[in-house]
Amino acid sequence: MPRGGKRSHKGRGKQFSNPEEIDRQMKAQKEAEENAGAEKGSSSESGDENSSDDENDSRKRSGVEGLIEIENPNRVSQKSKKVAELDLNAPKELTRREREEIEKQKSKERYMKLHLEGKTEQARADLARLAIIKKQREEAAKKRDELRKEKEAEEAKAKR
Incomplete structure:
Protein backbone atom coordinates (compact mmCIF):
# COMPACT_ATOMS: atom_id res chain seq x y z
CA MET A 1 0.00 0.00 0.00
CA PRO A 2 1.37 3.45 -0.87
CA ARG A 3 2.38 5.89 1.80
CA GLY A 4 -0.42 8.10 2.94
CA GLY A 5 -3.25 5.61 2.64
CA LYS A 6 -5.47 4.82 -0.33
CA ARG A 7 -4.89 8.11 -2.07
CA SER A 8 -2.98 7.55 -5.25
CA HIS A 9 -3.11 10.91 -7.04
CA LYS A 10 -2.57 14.43 -5.78
CA GLY A 11 -3.45 17.64 -7.56
CA ARG A 12 -6.00 18.64 -10.15
CA GLY A 13 -6.61 17.08 -13.48
CA LYS A 14 -5.01 18.78 -16.47
CA GLN A 15 -7.10 21.29 -18.38
CA PHE A 16 -6.44 21.88 -22.07
CA SER A 17 -7.30 25.05 -23.98
CA ASN A 18 -9.93 24.92 -26.66
CA PRO A 19 -8.39 25.41 -30.17
CA GLU A 20 -11.18 27.82 -31.10
CA GLU A 21 -10.36 29.96 -28.07
CA ILE A 22 -6.65 30.05 -29.04
CA ASP A 23 -7.53 31.21 -32.59
CA ARG A 24 -9.79 33.93 -31.19
CA GLN A 25 -7.01 35.22 -28.87
CA MET A 26 -4.44 35.29 -31.69
CA LYS A 27 -6.80 37.30 -33.95
CA ALA A 28 -7.42 39.79 -31.16
CA GLN A 29 -3.68 40.20 -30.60
CA LYS A 30 -3.01 40.79 -34.34
CA GLU A 31 -5.76 43.42 -34.48
CA ALA A 32 -4.29 45.20 -31.46
CA GLU A 33 -0.86 45.30 -33.11
CA GLU A 34 -2.31 46.63 -36.38
CA ASN A 35 -4.21 49.35 -34.53
CA ALA A 36 -1.05 50.36 -32.62
CA GLY A 37 0.92 50.47 -35.89
CA ALA A 38 -1.75 52.62 -37.56
CA GLU A 39 -1.68 55.10 -34.67
CA LYS A 40 2.10 55.39 -34.84
CA GLY A 41 2.00 55.82 -38.63
CA SER A 42 -0.51 58.69 -38.43
CA SER A 43 1.49 60.52 -35.74
CA SER A 44 4.75 60.56 -37.77
CA GLU A 45 3.85 61.29 -41.39
CA SER A 46 7.23 62.65 -42.50
CA GLY A 47 9.44 59.96 -40.91
CA ASP A 48 8.54 56.65 -42.56
CA GLU A 49 11.88 55.17 -41.54
CA ASN A 50 11.35 56.07 -37.89
CA SER A 51 7.92 54.44 -37.77
CA SER A 52 9.26 51.20 -39.27
CA ASP A 53 12.10 51.20 -36.71
CA ASP A 54 9.61 51.72 -33.86
CA GLU A 55 7.42 48.89 -35.13
CA ASN A 56 10.40 46.53 -35.36
CA ASP A 57 11.44 47.43 -31.80
CA SER A 58 7.94 46.83 -30.45
CA ARG A 59 7.73 43.46 -32.21
CA LYS A 60 11.14 42.36 -30.96
CA ARG A 61 10.29 43.14 -27.35
CA SER A 62 7.70 40.96 -25.74
CA GLY A 63 6.07 40.94 -22.35
CA VAL A 64 7.41 43.38 -19.76
CA GLU A 65 10.34 44.46 -21.95
CA GLY A 66 7.96 46.51 -24.09
CA LEU A 67 6.74 48.43 -21.05
CA ILE A 68 10.02 48.91 -19.17
CA GLU A 69 13.38 49.58 -20.73
CA ILE A 70 15.81 47.22 -19.07
CA GLU A 71 19.53 47.35 -19.60
CA ASN A 72 21.80 44.83 -17.97
CA PRO A 73 24.93 46.64 -16.75
CA ASN A 74 26.86 43.37 -16.60
CA ARG A 75 26.23 42.50 -20.24
CA VAL A 76 29.14 43.43 -22.47
CA SER A 77 28.22 43.83 -26.10
CA GLN A 78 30.89 42.87 -28.57
CA LYS A 79 31.45 45.80 -30.90
CA SER A 80 33.62 45.09 -33.89
CA LYS A 81 35.83 47.92 -35.05
CA LYS A 82 36.88 48.62 -38.59
CA VAL A 83 40.56 48.58 -39.45
CA ALA A 84 40.42 52.28 -40.31
CA GLU A 85 39.05 53.08 -36.83
CA LEU A 86 41.80 51.28 -34.94
CA ASP A 87 44.35 53.57 -33.35
CA LEU A 88 47.70 51.83 -33.17
CA ASN A 89 49.36 54.77 -31.42
CA ALA A 90 46.93 54.71 -28.50
CA PRO A 91 48.44 53.50 -25.23
CA LYS A 92 47.65 49.88 -24.44
CA GLU A 93 45.93 49.31 -21.11
CA LEU A 94 48.00 47.07 -18.88
CA THR A 95 46.66 44.30 -16.72
CA ARG A 96 46.96 44.47 -12.95
CA ARG A 97 49.81 41.93 -12.95
CA GLU A 98 51.73 43.84 -15.62
CA ARG A 99 51.32 47.11 -13.71
CA GLU A 100 52.51 45.47 -10.50
Missing part, protein backbone atom coordinates in the same frame (compact mmCIF):
# COMPACT_ATOMS: atom_id res chain seq x y z
CA GLU A 101 55.50 43.93 -12.28
CA ILE A 102 56.54 47.28 -13.78
CA GLU A 103 56.09 48.99 -10.41
CA LYS A 104 58.23 46.33 -8.74
CA GLN A 105 61.02 46.79 -11.31
CA LYS A 106 60.96 50.57 -10.90
CA SER A 107 61.12 50.35 -7.11
CA LYS A 108 64.04 47.90 -7.37
CA GLU A 109 65.88 50.30 -9.69
CA ARG A 110 65.26 53.22 -7.28
CA TYR A 111 66.53 51.15 -4.37
CA MET A 112 69.68 50.12 -6.24
CA LYS A 113 70.36 53.74 -7.18
CA LEU A 114 70.03 54.85 -3.56
CA HIS A 115 72.08 51.85 -2.44
CA LEU A 116 74.93 52.80 -4.75
CA GLU A 117 74.82 56.36 -3.43
CA GLY A 118 74.99 54.97 0.11
CA LYS A 119 71.68 56.41 1.27
CA THR A 120 69.96 53.20 2.36
CA GLU A 121 70.27 51.48 5.75
CA GLN A 122 71.73 48.38 4.16
CA ALA A 123 74.32 50.43 2.26
CA ARG A 124 75.36 52.21 5.47
CA ALA A 125 75.73 48.89 7.26
CA ASP A 126 77.79 47.50 4.37
CA LEU A 127 80.06 50.57 4.34
CA ALA A 128 80.57 50.30 8.10
CA ARG A 129 81.55 46.63 7.76
CA LEU A 130 83.91 47.48 4.91
CA ALA A 131 85.56 50.17 7.02
CA ILE A 132 86.09 47.69 9.88
CA ILE A 133 87.51 45.09 7.49
CA LYS A 134 89.89 47.66 5.96
CA LYS A 135 91.19 48.60 9.43
CA GLN A 136 91.70 44.94 10.31
CA ARG A 137 93.60 44.33 7.07
CA GLU A 138 95.77 47.42 7.58
CA GLU A 139 96.60 46.27 11.13
CA ALA A 140 97.39 42.77 9.85
CA ALA A 141 99.62 44.25 7.12
CA LYS A 142 101.48 46.38 9.73
CA LYS A 143 102.04 43.32 11.94
CA ARG A 144 103.40 41.37 8.97
CA ASP A 145 105.74 44.22 8.11
CA GLU A 146 106.94 44.38 11.75
CA LEU A 147 107.48 40.60 11.87
CA ARG A 148 109.39 40.70 8.59
CA LYS A 149 111.57 43.53 9.83
CA GLU A 150 112.25 41.65 13.09
CA LYS A 151 113.23 38.52 11.13
CA GLU A 152 115.54 40.57 8.89
CA ALA A 153 117.09 42.15 11.96
CA GLU A 154 117.62 38.72 13.57
CA GLU A 155 119.15 37.35 10.38
CA ALA A 156 121.44 40.36 10.16
CA LYS A 157 122.57 39.77 13.79
CA ALA A 158 123.07 36.08 13.11
CA LYS A 159 125.30 36.82 10.09
CA ARG A 160 127.59 39.09 12.07
Whole structure:
Protein backbone atom coordinates (compact mmCIF):
# COMPACT_ATOMS: atom_id res chain seq x y z
CA MET A 1 0.00 0.00 0.00
CA PRO A 2 1.37 3.45 -0.87
CA ARG A 3 2.38 5.89 1.80
CA GLY A 4 -0.42 8.10 2.94
CA GLY A 5 -3.25 5.61 2.64
CA LYS A 6 -5.47 4.82 -0.33
CA ARG A 7 -4.89 8.11 -2.07
CA SER A 8 -2.98 7.55 -5.25
CA HIS A 9 -3.11 10.91 -7.04
CA LYS A 10 -2.57 14.43 -5.78
CA GLY A 11 -3.45 17.64 -7.56
CA ARG A 12 -6.00 18.64 -10.15
CA GLY A 13 -6.61 17.08 -13.48
CA LYS A 14 -5.01 18.78 -16.47
CA GLN A 15 -7.10 21.29 -18.38
CA PHE A 16 -6.44 21.88 -22.07
CA SER A 17 -7.30 25.05 -23.98
CA ASN A 18 -9.93 24.92 -26.66
CA PRO A 19 -8.39 25.41 -30.17
CA GLU A 20 -11.18 27.82 -31.10
CA GLU A 21 -10.36 29.96 -28.07
CA ILE A 22 -6.65 30.05 -29.04
CA ASP A 23 -7.53 31.21 -32.59
CA ARG A 24 -9.79 33.93 -31.19
CA GLN A 25 -7.01 35.22 -28.87
CA MET A 26 -4.44 35.29 -31.69
CA LYS A 27 -6.80 37.30 -33.95
CA ALA A 28 -7.42 39.79 -31.16
CA GLN A 29 -3.68 40.20 -30.60
CA LYS A 30 -3.01 40.79 -34.34
CA GLU A 31 -5.76 43.42 -34.48
CA ALA A 32 -4.29 45.20 -31.46
CA GLU A 33 -0.86 45.30 -33.11
CA GLU A 34 -2.31 46.63 -36.38
CA ASN A 35 -4.21 49.35 -34.53
CA ALA A 36 -1.05 50.36 -32.62
CA GLY A 37 0.92 50.47 -35.89
CA ALA A 38 -1.75 52.62 -37.56
CA GLU A 39 -1.68 55.10 -34.67
CA LYS A 40 2.10 55.39 -34.84
CA GLY A 41 2.00 55.82 -38.63
CA SER A 42 -0.51 58.69 -38.43
CA SER A 43 1.49 60.52 -35.74
CA SER A 44 4.75 60.56 -37.77
CA GLU A 45 3.85 61.29 -41.39
CA SER A 46 7.23 62.65 -42.50
CA GLY A 47 9.44 59.96 -40.91
CA ASP A 48 8.54 56.65 -42.56
CA GLU A 49 11.88 55.17 -41.54
CA ASN A 50 11.35 56.07 -37.89
CA SER A 51 7.92 54.44 -37.77
CA SER A 52 9.26 51.20 -39.27
CA ASP A 53 12.10 51.20 -36.71
CA ASP A 54 9.61 51.72 -33.86
CA GLU A 55 7.42 48.89 -35.13
CA ASN A 56 10.40 46.53 -35.36
CA ASP A 57 11.44 47.43 -31.80
CA SER A 58 7.94 46.83 -30.45
CA ARG A 59 7.73 43.46 -32.21
CA LYS A 60 11.14 42.36 -30.96
CA ARG A 61 10.29 43.14 -27.35
CA SER A 62 7.70 40.96 -25.74
CA GLY A 63 6.07 40.94 -22.35
CA VAL A 64 7.41 43.38 -19.76
CA GLU A 65 10.34 44.46 -21.95
CA GLY A 66 7.96 46.51 -24.09
CA LEU A 67 6.74 48.43 -21.05
CA ILE A 68 10.02 48.91 -19.17
CA GLU A 69 13.38 49.58 -20.73
CA ILE A 70 15.81 47.22 -19.07
CA GLU A 71 19.53 47.35 -19.60
CA ASN A 72 21.80 44.83 -17.97
CA PRO A 73 24.93 46.64 -16.75
CA ASN A 74 26.86 43.37 -16.60
CA ARG A 75 26.23 42.50 -20.24
CA VAL A 76 29.14 43.43 -22.47
CA SER A 77 28.22 43.83 -26.10
CA GLN A 78 30.89 42.87 -28.57
CA LYS A 79 31.45 45.80 -30.90
CA SER A 80 33.62 45.09 -33.89
CA LYS A 81 35.83 47.92 -35.05
CA LYS A 82 36.88 48.62 -38.59
CA VAL A 83 40.56 48.58 -39.45
CA ALA A 84 40.42 52.28 -40.31
CA GLU A 85 39.05 53.08 -36.83
CA LEU A 86 41.80 51.28 -34.94
CA ASP A 87 44.35 53.57 -33.35
CA LEU A 88 47.70 51.83 -33.17
CA ASN A 89 49.36 54.77 -31.42
CA ALA A 90 46.93 54.71 -28.50
CA PRO A 91 48.44 53.50 -25.23
CA LYS A 92 47.65 49.88 -24.44
CA GLU A 93 45.93 49.31 -21.11
CA LEU A 94 48.00 47.07 -18.88
CA THR A 95 46.66 44.30 -16.72
CA ARG A 96 46.96 44.47 -12.95
CA ARG A 97 49.81 41.93 -12.95
CA GLU A 98 51.73 43.84 -15.62
CA ARG A 99 51.32 47.11 -13.71
CA GLU A 100 52.51 45.47 -10.50
CA GLU A 101 55.50 43.93 -12.28
CA ILE A 102 56.54 47.28 -13.78
CA GLU A 103 56.09 48.99 -10.41
CA LYS A 104 58.23 46.33 -8.74
CA GLN A 105 61.02 46.79 -11.31
CA LYS A 106 60.96 50.57 -10.90
CA SER A 107 61.12 50.35 -7.11
CA LYS A 108 64.04 47.90 -7.37
CA GLU A 109 65.88 50.30 -9.69
CA ARG A 110 65.26 53.22 -7.28
CA TYR A 111 66.53 51.15 -4.37
CA MET A 112 69.68 50.12 -6.24
CA LYS A 113 70.36 53.74 -7.18
CA LEU A 114 70.03 54.85 -3.56
CA HIS A 115 72.08 51.85 -2.44
CA LEU A 116 74.93 52.80 -4.75
CA GLU A 117 74.82 56.36 -3.43
CA GLY A 118 74.99 54.97 0.11
CA LYS A 119 71.68 56.41 1.27
CA THR A 120 69.96 53.20 2.36
CA GLU A 121 70.27 51.48 5.75
CA GLN A 122 71.73 48.38 4.16
CA ALA A 123 74.32 50.43 2.26
CA ARG A 124 75.36 52.21 5.47
CA ALA A 125 75.73 48.89 7.26
CA ASP A 126 77.79 47.50 4.37
CA LEU A 127 80.06 50.57 4.34
CA ALA A 128 80.57 50.30 8.10
CA ARG A 129 81.55 46.63 7.76
CA LEU A 130 83.91 47.48 4.91
CA ALA A 131 85.56 50.17 7.02
CA ILE A 132 86.09 47.69 9.88
CA ILE A 133 87.51 45.09 7.49
CA LYS A 134 89.89 47.66 5.96
CA LYS A 135 91.19 48.60 9.43
CA GLN A 136 91.70 44.94 10.31
CA ARG A 137 93.60 44.33 7.07
CA GLU A 138 95.77 47.42 7.58
CA GLU A 139 96.60 46.27 11.13
CA ALA A 140 97.39 42.77 9.85
CA ALA A 141 99.62 44.25 7.12
CA LYS A 142 101.48 46.38 9.73
CA LYS A 143 102.04 43.32 11.94
CA ARG A 144 103.40 41.37 8.97
CA ASP A 145 105.74 44.22 8.11
CA GLU A 146 106.94 44.38 11.75
CA LEU A 147 107.48 40.60 11.87
CA ARG A 148 109.39 40.70 8.59
CA LYS A 149 111.57 43.53 9.83
CA GLU A 150 112.25 41.65 13.09
CA LYS A 151 113.23 38.52 11.13
CA GLU A 152 115.54 40.57 8.89
CA ALA A 153 117.09 42.15 11.96
CA GLU A 154 117.62 38.72 13.57
CA GLU A 155 119.15 37.35 10.38
CA ALA A 156 121.44 40.36 10.16
CA LYS A 157 122.57 39.77 13.79
CA ALA A 158 123.07 36.08 13.11
CA LYS A 159 125.30 36.82 10.09
CA ARG A 160 127.59 39.09 12.07
